[in-house]
Amino acid sequence: MTDPFVVIGGDAAGLSAASKLKRERPDRDVIVFEKGSWVSYAQCGMPYYVKGEVESLRDLLSLTPEAVADRGIDLRRRHEVVAVNTADRTVTVESESTRFERSYGDLIVATGAHAVADPIAGGDLTGAFTMHSMDAAAALRAFLTPPNAVGTDIEKGGVVPDLEYVDAERVERYAEMEPPTGVAIVGGGYVGVEMAEAFSAHDLDVHLFQRPDRLLPEFGQAVGETVEATLVDHGVDVRIGTEVERLAGTDRVEAVVTADERVSVDLALIGIGVRPNAGIVDDTPIERGASGAIATDEYGRTTAGRVFAAGDCAEMRHAVTGEPDWVPLGLTANRAGRAIGSTVAGDPTPVGEIAGTAAVKAFDQECGRTGILDHGRAREAGFDPVSETVTAGSRSGYYPGAAETTVTLTADRETGRLLGGSIVGTDRAAIRIDTLATALESDLTVPKLERLDLAYAPPFSPVWDPVLVAAKVLNGRLSDAE
Amino acid sequence: MTDPFVVIGGDAAGLSAASKLKRERPDRDVIVFEKGSWVSYAQCGMPYYVKGEVESLRDLLSLTPEAVADRGIDLRRRHEVVAVNTADRTVTVESESTRFERSYGDLIVATGAHAVADPIAGGDLTGAFTMHSMDAAAALRAFLTPPNAVGTDIEKGGVVPDLEYVDAERVERYAEMEPPTGVAIVGGGYVGVEMAEAFSAHDLDVHLFQRPDRLLPEFGQAVGETVEATLVDHGVDVRIGTEVERLAGTDRVEAVVTADERVSVDLALIGIGVRPNAGIVDDTPIERGASGAIATDEYGRTTAGRVFAAGDCAEMRHAVTGEPDWVPLGLTANRAGRAIGSTVAGDPTPVGEIAGTAAVKAFDQECGRTGILDHGRAREAGFDPVSETVTAGSRSGYYPGAAETTVTLTADRETGRLLGGSIVGTDRAAIRIDTLATALESDLTVPKLERLDLAYAPPFSPVWDPVLVAAKVLNGRLSDAE
Known part of the structure; x- marks a missing residue:
């Protein structure tokens, strides 16, 4: 009996790989270790959930844990892989109650990325958010929804109780607070621009602080200028070339502080980028590339035998330069995961190249x-x-x-x-x-x-x-x- | 002094070639002979003019004769080229008052295509139209507009008088008639489908007769079926696999006759295809391809020296088969004309290939x-x-x-x-x-x-x-x- 295909991370790349292998080779055991409660959710949909255009957090789930199980995949949530031993082909897994080792036949590291918040002092205050988890999205929407807003599209807190894996304590805490009236968005990339639209829909005073000299820098100058004009037209206070030094407040966010100014707000959304979750491969022969993400070849193979990596934690080859690059995006993760599932099943399939193709909506x-x-x-x-x-x-x-x-x-x-x-x-x-x-x-x-x-x-x-x-x-x- | 660049046909291909050459080589004389009154009009926009979404016929003019003249092009409307002599490098031109020969240095045949109507008996009755001229579009809209409809979007006849080149007699004749209540569309290709939408906007009873087994045959079965269902949803009486034998009526269209039935209508729109206007090259060394359109190479050159052809009268190479093909479409004409203008100017530029790419709107x-x-x-x-x-x-x-x-x-x-x-x-x-x-x-x-x-x-x-x-x-x- 071959050792199982072990998947670290239960989101797009990991579950695509797991599902594809199980479909092609139902005889192979597939185990997915996910350190959190959530699996397979549409992170790109979260701004629209916060905005209120998407009714329920449940709508953002691509696959429920039950649906994953129905595919014959052994899904272990709240199980964190804390070490990989490529010599023995084992992973070390920790859950609340236990710690154990598990052998793998093939392994995929699909640990995703995390939002950068640390450089901003005050990022841990109540009322400060990043948009990189379903729990954050749930808490944010609870915060934005007026108490007793029954009968509107958005019932205060009423959208989450049927999901057992949400951080209910956090949601309820925010649900009990008075809704915010002013918000600072720190960062003018995708998340910042999408969230400006989302917050405007809730009639907040929106202040957007962007350190670089334009919005959406990756989209070039013409797009940045058009989007800036559009945000301003919609009443957003856009501060280009302005660095936020810190969030001020005792327990709660009370203001953002720049070199010149202090702007009172009671909500802060930090969207200054993401970094790959690649620490798991340190002290292993699995190499990281120049970007800090895990280096892979055209089949998604790492530098260690029978270990693959895909999604937001991995590099891919850029279609234009032919060089490794790191562009964490949803399609890339899904496609690479699926290709790796095929490869592990015995049909070597390239993961494809990335061109950094991206789209974003900024109001109209x-x-x-x-x-x-x-x-x-x-x-x-x-x-x-x-x-x-x-x-x-x-x-x-x-x-x-x-x-x-x-x-x-x-x-x-x-x-x-x-x-x-x-x-x-x-x-x-x-x-x-x-x-x-x-x-x-x-x-x-x-x-x-x-x-x-x-x-x-x-x-x-x-x-x-x-x-x-x-x-x-x-x-x-x-x-x-x- | 080089003999002029002579252009036969003053629409997309011809005027693109003329304009490009004149821009690159202002010293070259460029003469355009157009047998009709209209130049450079957006044929694809005519259904939307008839529908009423486009207000004025003038909106469909890409270039007025005055704008063409401003480019330094010698435009002769109502001048028909009736013969080409490739040995002497001359064309014979007829106008109402004169007949003359003109030498050319380079020549482009850009004579376009004509709508097929002949096979349908009764196609010459009053109330029978094809959609291949601005005059037809003007007359059709005049016919559809209720008399004395002043104050609405569409004033009966009021949209045309400021255009001296419209066939005013024809427009006025239709303007004086009672608007039709039932229309037969003969043919379910682009024109038929777009005109079904246009006529429905005027609240006519619309009957569409299509001889082949589906609508928009070139778009494949799935598109044909979806479009058929959409037309039916919008109240169009769609008859698939039904051949119209003739239009019946004494002076005016009174009915369409099929093998099984006679359907009373007072308007008939025939859209059963177009054919290239390539007769001008018969009895010359300029060869026609298997399609009947003029054969050209990758630079739009015909089989006669210094004679080019482009647009709806010419073949082009198909991107998939690599073989000559005839797909009369607007972009092809514009692009090939422009490339030929560059080539004549001394910068050899391929006309490109055609893939038969097309789009059409059918209601939503x-x-x-x-x-x-x-x-x-x-x-x-x-x-x-x-x-x-x-x-x-x-x-x-x-x-x-x-x-x-x-x-x-x-x-x-x-x-x-x-x-x-x-x-x-x-x-x-x-x-x-x-x-x-x-x-x-x-x-x-x-x-x-x-x-x-x-x-x-x-x-x-x-x-x-x-x-x-x-x-x-x-x-x-x-x-x-x-």
């Missing part, structure tokens, strides 16, 4: 990005970057609903190869980034991009799609440079 | 298609086609507005290469076809398609985009077949 603006936009990064990877930004219509100009769509493309001057792109607009903009993501994976040049046979129909796209307009302009510039 | 359904879906056609091109159709969500299931999206993919069994795809759904479905169109141009295989790093964000796309779900399922089937 749809934003997308893919590949390498930043010129510094492009130069590091050996390219000579050149970019163009154009604004074009989303539909034929005469058709109702046409909206300005701004596209930035970055290419390599010498080869004309597309390196990356971004898009922002209110009319079907985000989904258009997939055209560029697909082009990137095929190493398409800008002249070829310009000649793509994309769809034209007045209600959906003008003759020259905004992506094609951008390619045309950038191509003109590349030709001039010859 | 968005439909897209690209490449080769039809198995018969795939086999003719030497492939062994295999298809899968899946229905998946357009957004994360918990996010409001998620809608079913149906994707069909066709691939070659042996190589796994993607051959074509279609999509239908109500939520941002059409634009997703661009992902497949881009994949086709890169000869992507289905396993690679499955690994594309597409955008995921709950409001726009689920973790596994419907396109990826379809790739996953088709890939499973390709693997099983190994």
